[in-house]
Amino acid sequence: MNNNGHFNFKRALRFEISLVVLFLATFALYIGDVLPAEFEGQILGIVGFVGIVPVARSAYRSLREKKLNVDLLATIALFFSFISAEWSSMLFINIMLALARVLDLYTKRRVRTSLESLIKLKPSKARIMRGGKTLEIPLTDVRKGDLVVINLGDQIPVDGIVSEGTASVNQASLTGESVPVLRGIGSIVLSATVVVSGNIVVRAERIGAETTFERMINLIEASHDTKTRMRTSAESFSSWYIGIMLLVAIILYIVTKDTRLVLAVVLVVCADDIAIAVPLAYIVAIGTAARRGIIIKSADFLELAGKINTLVVDKTGTLTLGKLAVETASAFEGATIKQVIELSGTICARSNHPVSKAIVEYAKNAGCSCAPPESFKEVEGRGITSTSDKNEEIIIGRPEFLNERGIKFSGEVAKVVSEWVAKGSNVTIVAIDDKVIGIFALADEMRVGVASAMKTLKQTGVKEVVMLTGDNDGVAKKIADYLGIDKYYSKLLPEHKVYVLKDYLGKHDRLVAMVGDGVNDAAVLARADVGIAMGGIGSDVAIESADIVLMQDNFEKILDLRGISKNVSSIVQGNFVIWGVVNAIGLYLVFTHTIGPSGAAAYNFLTDFIPIANSLRLFRYK
Template sequence: MSFCIIHELQGLNGTAAGRMRVRAHRPLPLSVTADLTRNLDDLPGISGVRVNPRVGSVLFFYADQQSRLSALRLLAVRDKNPVPHTPAVTSELLPEKTPGGGLLPLLRFFVIRPLLPRIWRMVSSVMAAMPFLLKGVASLLHGRLSVDVLDAAAIAASLLMRDFRTVSVLTLLLGLGETLEYWTRRRSLDSLTESLALNVDSVWLLGKDGTEASVPLGQVQKDDLVVVRDGGSIPVDGIVEEGCALVNQSSMTGEPLGVPRARGAAVFAGTVVEEGRLVIRVNQVGDGTRLRQVISFIEQSEALKAGIQGKTERLADLAVPFTFALAALVWLITRNPMRAASVLLVDYSCALKLATPLAVLASMREGARHGMVIKGGRYLEALCEADTLIFDKTGTLTNASPRVVDVIPAGGYQRDEVLRIMACLEEHFPHPVARAVVRKAQEENLQHEEEHAQVEYVVAHGVASSLHGKMLRVGSRHYIEHDEGVDVSPMAADIARQTALGRSLLYLAEDGALAGILAIEDPLRPEAAAVVKTLRGMGFKRVLMLTGDDERTARAVAARAGITEFRAQVLPTDKAAVVRELTDSGCKVLMVGDGINDAPALSASHVGVAMSDGTDLAREVANVLLTRADLGGLIEARRLADGTLRRIHMNFAATLTLNSLFLAGGLFMVLAPGLSALLHNLTTLGVSLNAMRPHLPAPKPQTPVMEGRP
């Protein structure tokens, strides 16, 4: 595994300090990622280490030249050590065969075993025990005192006492437990794979004659030229051939800020163009690239364990030596191997280690069935803990399809010309407001030829271009009045009348003068008010709305949604600042958004939620994706998270209580070793089955919408 330096910035803050990014020639397994992060962190003078396994990227800060050389030496040593193969298909993430042989052990134990002679029952018990004994020995050889060692010791103790029936019961229950975990994990991974695949069906190809054509992604070949504009997801791996843009690579590197990409730079599938236009020469495309992305995400999701899951697993590891110590103490005091075996055959580790990850994975799978993709176990915990709810307005609280209800020209301008010019500029961008303007022009049969110069998108403000030598600006009042210095007072009466109706306004300026405004009605989602009211009753202490609209429009929309706290005329950076302000004050923020300008706030929040009809960037950055265009998914997500955490705590209490009773029964010889083992393993299976129970009612089938009906 060789590394090469991708980027280095020296002389930070006027010192010998610097920052370096290196990249491996292929993705890194999670085990290598953890090891590399730890080794770099341990080096004197090295800080801020971030390793992204998805692209083999390693970023670190060094204090001086000595620490820089130390890091490079460490990476050079890594070059000589081969890195294990990264799976190429989803099925490689799991064993080829179902652990424990599926349901075959049940058949063998209840049907075949009673018919066998005694000697063959003994041989059968020993053969069934061998895989568990070997697993325990392997764990010991690797220096780990794990649950596998405890299981092997319990089986070995039963073999030494020639209690072959207990051996059979133990191997049967352990095998069924592994089968249960495998089945749940398999189903969860399948659901995640289906839900999280890159949703790009078609791309724009640049032909040799300079024209663009939309073609299915499956037809794209190596060396084709793909065009991606603002807000679009990059569907291929390739090299920028033309253009300059800010690309959000948070899905790959974890860095929330966009990075500049120009001619010669590499870009990757799944990243998103924030601002600009790129022509990309294809290196890799198709199912291969998309499948690798899905696999990497699944690996990443498996690594994103809930904090409570990590706690229970640490408790489970601590319980193993405690059980061994207690068994040894009982044997030393009583010299009775039966009592010692009774202690050894009952432990807390199995249920603690199995039930919590099963609960997390089962909930993630259930979420996918109910229209919510939860991108990792820790976000279930974050959903449960959140106490402050922030909504973006446009496209989130309101429908993602606003409509133009009025076109008002300024003095000296024609109504149709104002609408035609604005549609001409806005048609290049995927924002719902832009689509509404274009749709209005189409409804009125207004043709708008491509006569303008290249259109520049000013993120969260508007668009800028020129036409017939005239400078054109389209956007919000803040952009037109404050940034561009255009006087809007000549239309003050029209502006006041439209904002009093709760409408959003889009302004057109020509050569520094106001040319007209469009009034846009942003209908509130029909379920919005009820959802806000329900979520308040589910533990959210504060509910806020953020919008770039003026205060009167914001107040009108917030009142209809039942929200009393809002911030108006908020810029994208201000949204993230509001989230950080609340977070710094101790709030745990759940942010719901859908647009390019919501991405920084989604990244800064405790847990970010995006709508399915939002932009690619918002969907990529968010921790939870609602795959149905309905805010009611927030209620189900909260219920699912609350239920999952509640069930984990219930399983924890049941495990401690029942296993303590079984342990006491073994100590005082009330329970025989075989019965202790049976009850203990039945408890493990019981809490595992409880962890897998659904939290939400079965989803209702979607009623098809008949064409031509409202």
């Protein structure tokens, strides 16, 4: 929060507290009959005017927007008490209203403090290397490409790449996970994380507002200003409710001519507690989620997350680690295993596809230098083609990719392919011209905790889990059976995943969440009712494409998300029940003449604490 914003808040709080003191002092002087008799009316009139100004201004702004808010009822109550010289009621109403505003500011400040505790994690200075010297400069003076020196215990001030040293880094400020991760030369490190052992030098890649941490904070702040469907409905209901209560008050006055009774009724039915408690619950919940490494772009998505009944999940990088490893390699047509590995490692060196990376790593471990080829063409998600020095066409890819190019498999090749597919392995084939010379069998490791999380999701309202994958049917079936997934789609290209998702969207009984890594499935995430990107730490695409970002590579965080969502919905619904019961009791006390206007104001203020305290319980969510 900027200094100006902080000053404005403190000024508002001081102003409201000074009003409380003024009203209390005047009330005490009036009750004690200390005010000079000749000036009593003028003094009370001035104090009453001071009290009515802020609520009347708020009511006027609301009317200009063609809405009714609780300050309209408060303005009417103050006006009637003023013209009827109900001075004690007027003063007590002003005291209660000012205290309510202080309470509102306090609760908002507490939420803001929670966010500021995150903002304070960002250091204000950085040590950089320039001209052979280490200089400490303001963080705002750091530029891209600067070499930033980070020692044990330091917070990392920029997003960058480690150029020297090794360190263990605590990323809890971003992921909610306190277990340190090892970072060495070439590793990416992020701002606001802490070096807990070792010393490193980092080349700055992102600074200021571009860093992952700053973008996360901006998303959280923006989400505070969004409205959920429930919050919008609550405001709409409140507007209608206030209109009805005004009509009731008018009728009651016409029938009874009892100003005190009308005042008491108006004060009891003020819905100021709901007006504060409903948005507060969502703001607190979003902050609670952020502390757990769950970034929610809008309170609407938080509300929907607990109601999801269909979960569509991309396999690679979500259910599995997304790091394929070669299990074995086979050679055919007189080629040797070494030749197949060296050729494939060289061709795949220019590709970023997980299969290519696994083959290159396997080749390097076998001693291949893997120099990138000059001739290279990649068909996304399917395979690679290249041309050798002898003008031979080299093809590496899925079995169907080679089939489309007219390459037929011998009986021996077909048998090996079938065996590995049946075992649930990914199969990649290597061919020169029209002859298959090699086969790689690859596997991906399952993420820890996915199986138990799937079971819990099924027990808590998710009726169907659907898996999308580009892998073969054998791989898909093996994982689906192990995890208890209801349905799977295999051999999908990225664009095909959108069409599969469309089949589930728009159906009256479906509320669909899509979970992916936010990279290869960005288009699918954007189309789902709720798009959840997992492992969004440092990923631009994940942060941009998803509605909710799980900063940590942990599928179990979805359970946290649903728990917070269900909790906030339960609390909001509970607040409406509390509000209804409190109003009913208050009206009973008014109509039985147990309390008058002053008592009604006190009753309204004291019962305001109940739904607000209920909303603040989300701070203690476990």
